[in-house]
Amino acid sequence: MVQRQIPNPVELLELMKFKKPELNGKKRRLDAALTIDDLRTIAKRRTPKAAFDYTDGAAEGELSLSRARQAFQDVEFHPGILRPAPDVDTSVDILGGPSALPFGIAPTGFTRLMQTEGEIAGAGAAAAAGIPFTLSTLGTTSIEGVMAANPHGRNWFQLYVMRDHEISYELTRRAAAAGFDTLHFTVDTPVAGARLRDKRNGFSIPPQLTLGTIVNAIPRPWWWYDFLTTPKLEFASLSTTGGTVGELLDAAMDPTISYEDLAVIRDLWPGRIVIKGVQNVEDSVRLKDAGVDGIVLSNHGGRQLDRAPIPFHLLPSVREAVGDDFTVMIDTGIMNGADIVASVALGADFTLVGRAYLYGLMAGGRAGVDRTIAILRSEIERTMRLLGVSSLAELEPAHVTQLTRLVPVSRAAVEANAR
Ligand SMILES: Cc1cc2nc3c(=O)[nH]c(=O)nc-3n(C[C@H](O)[C@H](O)[C@H](O)COP(=O)(O)O)c2cc1C
DSSP: OOOOOOOOOHHHHHHHHOOOOOOHHHHHHHHOSSSHHHHHHHHHSSSOOOHHHHHHHOSOOHHHHHHHHHHHTTTTOOOOOOOOOSSOOEEEEEETTESSSSEOOOOOSHHHSSSTTHHHHHHHHHHHOOOOOOOOOOOSOOOHHHHHHHSSSSSSEEEOOBBHHHHHHHHHHHHHTTTTTTEEOOOOOEEEEEEEEHHHTHHHHHOOOHHHHHHTTTTTTHHHHHHHOOOOOSSSOOOOOOSSSHHHHEEEEEOOOOOOHHHHHHHHHEEEEEEEEEOOOHHHHHHTTTOOOOOOOOOGGSSSSTTTTOOHHHHHHHHHOOOOTSEEEEOOOOOHHHHHHHHHHTTTSSESSSSSHEEEEEHHHHHHHHHHHHHHHHHHHHHHHTTTTTTTGGGOOGEEOOOOOOEEEEEHHHHHOOO
């Protein structure tokens, strides 16, 4: 028999602890976001469909992106036990300088279109967190504007070689003069990938007011207010606008870039240079032999070639082939700090986050990017503690198994089946 009593009003009062309501709507919204997926949900609600889809979407059937995210979800961690890790050190040296966390902000084009604070929010949040910020050639804030937002931190510049090479070379010189310390030369964009959502939405630069966009704008007045009351979008390198992003890219980008262009850029750039968009072991080794400072294994967040290799799967064999003394970074599909920890364990020196940053930006401008970084930081720290490691250097391949859903079919197996 359970013993019962009359409720004691004092005990009841003790249970009733009402929190002071948070009156700042943005803070309330962002504090309630516990994961990057939560930020994505808020971002979707607050951003016009065409701009959200441009960010969230990928190329063709979006398989490269969904497979990359799946690969991270299919990680199995192997913790060590009874290894106290009361404090964890998440800092790392990367490309000749420090970063407080093992990730930086990836270069993204047209960023002020997603939310008006754009790159200034990204660079400011990176400065506050002590991590690098990367400005895209197709950025919507000037090189000098980013430098002013992150004057004491690490600024990296991403280079596309345009048909008019001089435009790209001039930007490279400007970024060097402004004090950017690393150049990311992106090589996976000879032509734009087929972003079908953009086609279907009739997404154009600048955005066009059609009946559809006006109806879609009604529940998102703040985005439009920001867009119409802040300076016009300007691109450092694009003199033409009008058309989908794909059409703009195809008109602007040089599809013939080669190792010869790399040599020219090497001569122009006084700092470190990394090649972004590497997708196999042979190219990784060749680039190391060519004397670059590092590579980013990336399929451009699934926005270029669909059904491309999953960078996270490539990582162990690339690390083995290039050895320990060459910088290997990775991006595509990172939605959780645990994805970053798994990447470091399997040999990545550093990681980049694209959409995770942009979801935060769309959810709440600068405060939203701060929230993205805070979420990833706490996931990294928690995962490290649960694994029983207190520094990134202690992470090793034994901490991670990559479970695979899709396994390559060998030619021998196909032939055997056919017999
Ligand atoms: C909206 C958007 C715009 C991008 N623009 C560029 C760009 O201008 N230059 C570039 O090298 N990569 C660009 N990327 C690719 C990112 O730098 C990065 O490789 C990718 O976002 C990583 O995948 P994730 O979004 O899953 O983190 C862009 C990505 C997104 C989502």
